[in-house]
Amino acid sequence: MSDRDHYEAMPPELFVLRDDEGPILYAPLGRLMARANEPAVEVALDYARDPESYAGMSEEGQAVVRALGERGFFRHRAYPRHERGFRPTQTTLFPTNNCNLRCSYCYAFGGEGGGNGEPITRMDLRCAQCAVDLVAQNAVERRDSGDGTHNFLVSIHGNGEPFCAYDLIREIVWYGQDVSERLGIPAVFNAATNGVLNEEQLDFVVANFHSVNVSFDGLPEFQDTNRPMAGGRGSFAQVDHTMRRLAEAGVGFGVRTTVTDAMVDAMPDIVAFVANNYPGIEQLHFEPVWECGRCKTSSNVMPKSDVFVRRYLEALEVAQGLGVRLVFSGARQDVLVDTFCKVSSGSFTVTPTGDVTACYEVSYASDPRSERFFFGRFDAEQDRFVFDQAKLDALSELCVHNIRFCDDCFCRWHCAGDCAAKVLDGIGVQEHHGSVRCEISRALTLNQIQRKLDYKADEKELAQEGSTEDA
Ligand code: SF4
Ligand code: SF4
Numbered sequence: 001m002s003d004r005d006h007y008e009a010m011p012p013e014l015f016v017l018r019d020d021e022g023p024i025l026y027a028p029l030g031r032l033m034a035r036a037n038e039p040a041v042e043v044a045l046d047y048a049r050d051p052e053s054y055a056g057m058s059e060e061g062q063a064v065v066r067a068l069g070e071r072g073f074f075r076h077r078a079y080p081r082h083e084r085g086f087r088p089t090q091t092t093l094f095p096t097n098n099c100n101l102r103c104s105y106c107y108a109f110g111g112e113g114g115g116n117g118e119p120i121t122r123m124d125l126r127c128a129q130c131a132v133d134l135v136a137q138n139a140v141e142r143r144d145s146g147d148g149t150h151n152f153l154v155s156i157h158g159n160g161e162p163f164c165a166y167d168l169i170r171e172i173v174w175y176g177q178d179v180s181e182r183l184g185i186p187a188v189f190n191a192a193t194n195g196v197l198n199e200e201q202l203d204f205v206v207a208n209f210h211s212v213n214v215s216f217d218g219l220p221e222f223q224d225t226n227r228p229m230a231g232g233r234g235s236f237a238q239v240d241h242t243m244r245r246l247a248e249a250g251v252g253f254g255v256r257t258t259v260t261d262a263m264v265d266a267m268p269d270i271v272a273f274v275a276n277n278y279p280g281i282e283q284l285h286f287e288p289v290w291e292c293g294r295c296k297t298s299s300n301v302m303p304k305s306d307v308f309v310r311r312y313l314e315a316l317e318v319a320q321g322l323g324v325r326l327v328f329s330g331a332r333q334d335v336l337v338d339t340f341c342k343v344s345s346g347s348f349t350v351t352p353t354g355d356v357t358a359c360y361e362v363s364y365a366s367d368p369r370s371e372r373f374f375f376g377r378f379d380a381e382q383d384r385f386v387f388d389q390a391k392l393d394a395l396s397e398l399c400v401h402n403i404r405f406c407d408d409c410f411c412r413w414h415c416a417g418d419c420a421a422k423v424l425d426g427i428g429v430q431e432h433h434g435s436v437r438c439e440i441s442r443a444l445t446l447n448q449i450q451r452k453l454d455y456k457a458d459e460k461e462l463a464q465e466g467s468t469e470d471a
């Protein structure tokens with residue numbers, strides 16, 4: 001048996017990245033990374049492309065191939081595959097499209113009917129109950145089949161502020177708790193909110209929700225300008241009160257901050273403000289504004305990608321010092337997936353009108369993208385949801401396996417083609433040509449790799465110091 005029989009080359013999965021210190025060999029599927037010199041990179045790529053080249057290599061070249069092979073760099077690994085077959089154990093409910101804020105960049109024209117003159121409406125309670133029944137029943141069956149499911153999840157979200165339909169949320173949560181007790185399976189409740197909640201609502205959230213995401217623009221002046229109340233006054237005081245209350249009560253909560261060009265330089269200050277004022281915050285999620293919805297009629301513009309990256313990295317230094325987890329959705333080197341979100345496995349998201357959409361941002365039938373993302377509805381007469389299997393099958397194809405543009409991107413199995421609603425607006429997967437977000441995803445993913453390499457180098461140095469001392 002020759003040395004190379006141990007390895008199976010997967011040329012597209014061995015990437016060469018470069019930074020100021022030189023080349024980095026990166027095999028994402030094995031989560032393997034190593035700094036290398038140029039000759040080592042050359043033999044590694046030769047071998048990955050053609051294992052037969054091993055015989056003609058110099059001894060040094062063969063030694064490099066063997067060393068990388070022993071670490072698994074050339075090993076065959078299965079590609080990530082999203083779940084096929086629609087048996088959701090999680091539902092996201094949009095109780096209402098009404099909203100008490102008028103955020104200047106709102107993708108959904110919250111409180112204004114999606115910008116298309118759609119009526120302000122709220123979900124029928126029976127529709128919500130049937131969604132809960134469906135995911136709870138699936139969870140029981142899946143748990144009993146031994147697939148690792150152990151609960152069902154109800155997420156409260158909205159194309160408006162969900163707590164504008166607080167009485168409905170209460171009914172949904174109570175119903176979910178009853179179902180959980182009756183079927184003997186735990187229920188988990190999450191909520192996304194703009195944080196403008198009254199005391200009764202806050203008490204209810206603290207008592208019943210397992211985690212909460214608050215949209216907050218990081219500093220009082222940005223919050224008041226970008227996320228004003230429907231009547232025009234600032235919303236900071238109320239959101240600040242909510243986050244202090246959640247922090248005091250020990251409810252796990254995260255903050256999502258939408259970054260506009262006008263705020264990008266303040267990202268490090270935002271981290272410091274949030275960490276110092278709301279201790280216990282689980283994560284701070286920065287996302288550059290995407291120019292859609294109300295953005296088109298306001299002055300909000302997306303920050304330049306290089307500036308966003310620079311400020312994000314500065315913010316990361318601050319976050320690490322203060323123990324806050326910083327997140328940007330496209331940079332996640334620690335996950336291996338073939339889809340950016342659950343859109344391809346049929347995320348079971350129910351709009352206030354009872355339509356089922358795979359995408360949070362496409363929630364109105366009048367949105368041309370609904371043709372792709374709507375795949376079912378609540379049928380009140382039959383008292384159940386009906387789904388369109390052909391639509392589900394088509395959604396399942398929205399994955400990075402089918403996106404040629406991403407084939408040679410080292411983030412392929414992390415970013416997985418990015419948010420379909422943003423990059424596939426009116427086009428097919430074959431026409432995916434990335435977006436300005438690719439620059440951010442790649443730069444921040446490379447930084448995650450660099451940090452891991454630095455950490456390993458530090459560990460090695462410490463181990464060497466230790467062994468010198470021992471000697
Ligand atoms: S709180 Fe949410 S739904 Fe309401 S206007 Fe702001 S972004 Fe839109
Ligand atoms: S496609 Fe984009 S907007 Fe839609 S749910 Fe996924 S991440 Fe969200």
Ligand code: SF4
Pocket residue numbers: 405406409410411412413415416417418434435437438439441442
């Ligand atoms: S090419 Fe862009 S969208 Fe595709 S995986 Fe890479 S960063 Fe993501």
